[in-house]
Amino acid sequence: xxxxxxxxxxxxxxxxxxxxxxxxxxxxxxxxxxxxxxxxxxxxxxxxxxxxxxxxxxxxxxxxxxxxxxxxxxxxxxxxxxxxxxxxxxxxxxxxxxxxx
Amino acid sequence: xxxxxxxxxxxxxxxxxxxxxxxxxxxxxxxxxxxxxxxxxxxxxxxxxxxxxxxxxxxxxxxxxxxxxxxxxxxxxxxxxxxxxxxxxxxxxxxxxxxxxxxxxxxxxxxxxxxxxxxxxxxxxxxxxxxxxxxxxxxxxxxxxxxxxxxxxxxxxxxxxxxxxxxxxxxxxxxxxxxxxxxxxxxxxxxxxxxxxxxxxxxxxxxxxxxxxxxxxxxxxxxxxxxxxxxxxxxxxxxxxxxxxxxxxxxxxxxxxxxxxxxxxxxxxxxxxxxxxxxxxxxxxxxxxxxxxxxxxxxxxxxxxxxxxxxxxxxxxxxxxxxxxxxxxxxxxxxxxxxxxxxxxxxxxxxxx
Numbered sequence: 001x002x003x004x005x006x007x008x009x010x011x012x013x014x015x016x017x018x019x020x021x022x023x024x025x026x027x028x029x030x031x032x033x034x035x036x037x038x039x040x041x042x043x044x045x046x047x048x049x050x051x052x053x054x055x056x057x058x059x060x061x062x063x064x065x066x067x068x069x070x071x072x073x074x075x076x077x078x079x080x081x082x083x084x085x086x087x088x089x090x091x092x093x094x095x096x097x098x099x100x101x
Numbered sequence: 102x103x104x105x106x107x108x109x110x111x112x113x114x115x116x117x118x119x120x121x122x123x124x125x126x127x128x129x130x131x132x133x134x135x136x137x138x139x140x141x142x143x144x145x146x147x148x149x150x151x152x153x154x155x156x157x158x159x160x161x162x163x164x165x166x167x168x169x170x171x172x173x174x175x176x177x178x179x180x181x182x183x184x185x186x187x188x189x190x191x192x193x194x195x196x197x198x199x200x201x202x203x204x205x206x207x208x209x210x211x212x213x214x215x216x217x218x219x220x221x222x223x224x225x226x227x228x229x230x231x232x233x234x235x236x237x238x239x240x241x242x243x244x245x246x247x248x249x250x251x252x253x254x255x256x257x258x259x260x261x262x263x264x265x266x267x268x269x270x271x272x273x274x275x276x277x278x279x280x281x282x283x284x285x286x287x288x289x290x291x292x293x294x295x296x297x298x299x300x301x302x303x304x305x306x307x308x309x310x311x312x313x314x315x316x317x318x319x320x321x322x323x324x325x326x327x328x329x330x331x332x333x334x335x336x337x338x339x340x341x342x343x344x345x346x347x348x349x350x351x352x353x354x355x356x357x358x359x360x361x362x363x364x365x366x367x368x369x370x371x372x373x374x375x376x377x378x379x380x381x382x383x384x385x386x387x388x389x390x391x392x393x394x395x396x397x398x399x400x401x402x403x404x405x406x407x408x409x410x411x412x413x414x415x416x417x418x419x420x421x422x423x424x425x426x427x428x429x430x431x432x433x434x435x436x437x438x439x440x441x442x443x444x445x446x447x448x449x450x451x452x453x454x
Binding site for chain 2: 030
């Protein structure tokens with residue numbers, strides 16, 4: 001399997017820039033086919049995640065992002081280390097919502 | 102949608118629906134983020150386009166109050182004063198900028214054309230010569246305008262009149278550039294490209310317009326066109342380091358890593374303080390099994406940003422490859438102190454412990 005980290009990195013970069021993601025607060029790296037994403041996951045031009053509609057929309061975008069990155073040739077795994085979102089049992093969960101009960 | 106081209110004549114934008122929509126959006130964003138200098142600058146530019154001079158001036162001054170070194174806002178304000186025929190203030194702005202950046206050919210070009218407009222031939226000749234000296238691109242440009250003849254600046258009433266309304270091109274070009282970027286954000290790539298091409302046509306000496314065009318083509322997946330525009334931007338300004346990085350990213354997407362490497366090396370030479378560029382260069386070296394060079398670039402990235410976790414992980418992996426177990430463990434442990442939940446890395450550490 002191809003593991004050209006720079007090629008993967010440029011593909012991740014393009015996916016982030018092209019998507020709805022506010023990538024100014026996300027950093028990412030590629031280590032032997034493993035893609036790392038850290039920071040705060042927010043959608044551009046959505047100023048609050050307080051309502052159910054925004055949360056649902058953000059979740060769909062996270063799923064789509066994950067799918068797109070997985071489809072890059074050479075990617076063997078993705079490690080998400082977002083401050084405000086985490087994956088639990090295959091589902092994306094907002095950490096803010098968890099903390100607020 | 103389409104904005105008509107009137108280089109040298111006033112552009113009537115007041116009734117264009119897209120213009121009204123953008124104006125309303127920027128105004129709304131300013132209500133949310135009143136302290137964003139770029140929004141104040143954008144609003145000032147938009148107001149200038151419909152000749153609301155006082156409002157435009159007030160917003161550009163706000164932008165400069167928030168960020169006194171904001172070059173785009175400084176130049177917008179200078180050109181606004183030209184349009185308002187407040188010559189002394191315009192001259193003051195451009196002279197002050199030129200004193201801060203004496204080798205900036207573009208500023209000398211602005212000052213040269215400013216003095217032509219105000220009939221001060223000596224000053225015009227001086228600054229146009231300086232513009233050519235620091236920015237050779239202008240030699241061809243002035244030749245086309247017949248201001249540069251037989252290796253000298255040639256000025257008379259006829260050539261002077263060519264530049265009389267040229268300041269309008271600056272605002273229109275900035276405006277088309279802004280609209281182009283707005284449309285690009287809305288994913289209307291074809292329309293965005295049209296606007297950016299207008300900007301580049303009005304002000305062919307601005308590398309930024311070509312760079313923005315390159316970026317829209319890059320988003321669109323038109324990589325050859327992106328390369329062409331990035332190269333044009335670099336032809337105008339060969340010291341624009343991020344232009345080489347952008348080229349490198351496009352070549353990366355095309356799997357042409359040899360070209361990507363050459364351009365990233367140049368980007369790093371021009372921007373040695375950007376950790377991210379060192380990181381990308383390290384990936385390119387590592388992919389080509391040039392491990393010593395990769396390690397050196399990762400160390401540079403970490404010196405600039407000690408919290409650059411991915412650089413540390415990559416460094417650990419390279420040490421591991423070279424069987425430098427102690428160094429690899431040290432790097433992994435440092436990362437796990439910050440992200441203890443990283444299972445991938447924990448497994449790597451366990452394997453070599």
